Amino acid sequence: MKYYNKIVAIVLALFLTVGCQDKLEELFQNPDGFSKQAADASGVSVLSGYFTSQLTRGYFLRGDYGTQYHIQRSGQRILGSGVQTPFTIAEYGFSYALMDVENDWGTGSFNNTVFNNANSQWIVGILWGQREYNNMESPSTLDELYIRLLHLLKAYVYQRATDLYDEVPYIATGSAGALDGDKAVYKGQSEIYPIILQEVKEIEEYLSTLELSSTEETLFSAQDVLFNGNIDQWRKYANSLRLRWAMTVSEQLPELTSTVLSELQGKPIFDTHTDVAGIADLAIVDPARLQSELGITRAFRENPYTLRVPKKFTDIMNLVPEEKDAGNGLKYYSADNVGANKEGLKNGDVDPRVAYMISPDFRGYYFGNDNKWDNGNDPNSYLSKVVRGYYIDDPCMTDESIDVFKITNPDGDGEDEIRLYVNNVLVPLSERDEFLRKKLRERVANNDDSGWVLGKAGVMTSEYNMRAIYNSNLRYPTLNAAEVQLNFAEAAVRGFGATPMSAREHYKKAIELSSDFWYDLNVNNKNTKSTVPGFPISMSDSRINDRPDERYDASMFAEKAAQRFDLLSDQEKVYAIYVQLHMNYNVLNYEYCFTAARRLIKYLGDNPSNTLELYRWKERNTYPASVQASDPEAWAQISGHDNYDLPMWFTGRTEKWKNVLE
Template identity: 20%
Template sequence: MKNIKKYLSAALVLVFIMSSCNEDNLIELNINKNASEEIDLSYLLAYGQLRVAGARYENWRTNLIYCSTMIQHNASLQGYWSGDKYYYNAQYSGAFMESHYTDAIKTLTHVVDQTADVPELVNLHGAATIMRSFDLHKMTDLYGNVPFFQAGRGLDGAENWFPKYDAQSEIYAALISDIKAARDGFDPSINNLGSQDILFKGDTEKWVKFANSLLMRIALRMSKVNPTEAQAVFVEAAGGAMTSNDDNAFLAQQNGPAGDTNQNGTSLVLSNAGGGGGDASNGRVSEFLVNWLTDNNDPRKMIIVGGTGDPYNSTTWNTDPDSQQGLPNGYTSQTITAINPDFESVNEYSFINREILDLDDPYPFLSYAEVELMKAEAAVKGWLSSDPEAHFVAGVTAAIQSWEAFGISNAASASEISTYIAGLDFAGASDAAKLELIGEQYWAATYLNHVEAWNNWRRTGFPAFTPTSDPNNITGGTVPRRLRYYESEAGSNPDNYQSAVQAQGPDLLTTRMWWDVE
């Protein structure tokens, strides 16, 4: 027994000596020498583009629950559809901020920083810069003052762990500078991004057009607070913007994993997709939109509208255009009886056409139709010397034809589109009426891109609709002017959060941001 104890003791000592002497070797056992130490930056561009389109989480909350109903594209009887009734839901309001800083913006910022000053990667740098700018522009237009210069750079050093909220005016200036630099740096002779560029397949000409079109959007947004700079930026960019629907920045999606599936579809069609929901209990086409389409004899009516009935049971559908009834905004299944005493089911109201919600349908970022409608507005204002009517006709035509990208079976013919546009009598309208027509058409052209529709409505006031009046609303019965910050910011980044509130105004849905003036 004593000998056994001696042997055990000696063995333990030997193990201790060996482990102490070979600590580095033991650590190396945990390192996979066959693994790459760097991620392909082109792959990160592709991933970043998908993340800009987003996941179901923030698309449902930001684009649909809040924006689509605040702008009266859609309506819902569900109480949790907060935008419809001007409620505040902390998770829904902060969802875009919560998810995009830690995913899309972090990814794209890494690509931007790693490719800066690398000549052979100039196209990758340009594409990543424009995508980062696009997402941060969307971020600031949702919330106002937000982290910009330090955004996505937390791994670069402790100084970025609690990012400063930058003034929106400074963000806009930086966006313009960044986008122009990226646009002017593209070189079609090198570094073709190919399939790793999901948006444009490495086509640098389309990237330049996208950059210019985005600059036009940014310029118009700031036109009331910095008109001189806005006009200069707009005019400089307008000559190189999108020229047809072939240039549309519509991100290809596919019916696959959550990372690349059309998230408008998962939220509005798939019952219980990823945690509940589905069209039967969620959004319907709003009464305001259906009436507007009907009153104008708009050929998009039965492109956007699917019919009345149970969207999951085609035998119940009524697809007669004259029988469509939009759902009024601002009601619940209990309060709707005040205007519809015989109410029995939400299926009495028109549902969204399922053909434009397929899971492999594209996700719209910015379209040629928007470009032409922006040019029409600029021409009416005297920024451009071109004919505003020509731009208006091109914009409305492109908007209607752009639905062909969604594989719809009832596309409008050229004659139907011409007849419709003639009926709008743009040429005979006053300048004020022209601007209203343009604003309404921009609103119609951005159906599905509800965030952009709400942004433009806050700037122009068009279309003119009546706000909802749910007794529990928290805005005093006015359409929200912004979303509230992600709620954890008040605790996790308190100093910078408080500074932002002091600079911009109370963190409320009714606080106007820099460019949103009367």
């Protein structure tokens, strides 16, 4: 709320000051309504308004309902950050045939959002700020600071856009674009990345020598809703971005990657779990509107089937199901290695994040969800062994007179029952395993265990912990310290250049930082069903109250994970690094995980993501159809690669990676 109050007190002052202007055409051209006169009347720099406004743009450094909705629906079919069981279990009704995320009602929003934002709301304030700066005869120290940080944010805009589309409309730094009569020129990754890496290097060097007076510090702190006026945090952010970008171009420009790694030696960089480039929805959006219509929580609420935790994540967390023999060659999972008293978490055998970011099934066990197609024919498939554990010890399996299998859901959510009849004929004991296995597989496939409602205690496989992700105070992690450590780890494994520590130590530290990040998200969520914003009344109390019993020692698990890491080949290490990155961000940072997966296909020889088997892999986003009509000259330049099957430049590939059905 402290951020929200700053915006109300300062940014809205600029709106109110210009509210009576008669020159409506100026407000139309400059929708934020900032002007030199308004700023002077408010006692702040005009650039301060553009700076603060830029930080608060939707889906820039914070979440956004509409964008997150389409990421959950379409993007997670590509990355598999949350497994959608209707597309992995045959009992839902789909056939084993290729599908894609294109050409349906959500395609436009999923493909076009970043391109449209990068050419409108993410860039317009920067250009207006540049115009004001260019007209200043003697910019103040704060004016210089604001324009430099706007340039940093502009570089971030272009990174986001070029990673998804390659060639995008580019405006050189120092130009106000169309406001000065300059037309944007389409540039691709090979041109943009060297530019932004150099520009942000110069910005960080400027910040390293900057000295502000106490008055200037107070004014800047009031405007900086990202890092509260902390210049050192901005330096860390700049260097962390440069590391990310250096790794992104490593397949094509390894010499540049090595140069950047050398330049980063001794520089401040994100290194604590609270180092996050992100702003919470609640810091910007009115709580009542956040509750009902805005923010990423609504996207989760409307896509409850997209939040089942991947088995790929539970595997690297060293969650091991306890397998038992049911006789007749049948197996089942009876428990997991967390243990009834959480001994697996306490002794470091199991990743502490299990307790922070995942919720168990209704029996209290943690079973991830496979992304691979399960046709139901294998009685000992992973899912079949999971569901068999629910009924194998039930009396109905040994007493033929019992004609019903009952499922009592926690939290008073009622009791479901499966009657053991086929065409009014009682199923004999010898056929009950097959009968109940199919029924419970249908239950998971159809999301009947949750009733298509988010956060229900009756789920039969693990979902994400609602306390961690259904969290209005969550600072949307566009970049956090765990990513930094994982980028260093990969650089060390692949020999790109000097890194602060060895690959194993960076890998280990990344796990510890991510664990602390997710612990804080869980335990610091103060929402209830009665707060605004708060949890939906339909959510089960046990899911809302799924807090860890204690803060488990992440270093114990991290050391054991590092020991396993030591035994891997270089390719296996890089794969493990990617899975840690993907798990760290899971459903919260689709874009960078998508970029990293595409980049690593060449080195690994396979796709490290968790893409669902039924779905066609896409290599890039396609352009809005409106470009062809609005800018025929640009369309002639870019139309040749408006193809989601065409690998991006940074991947170093010319051939598309193909999923199993392609």
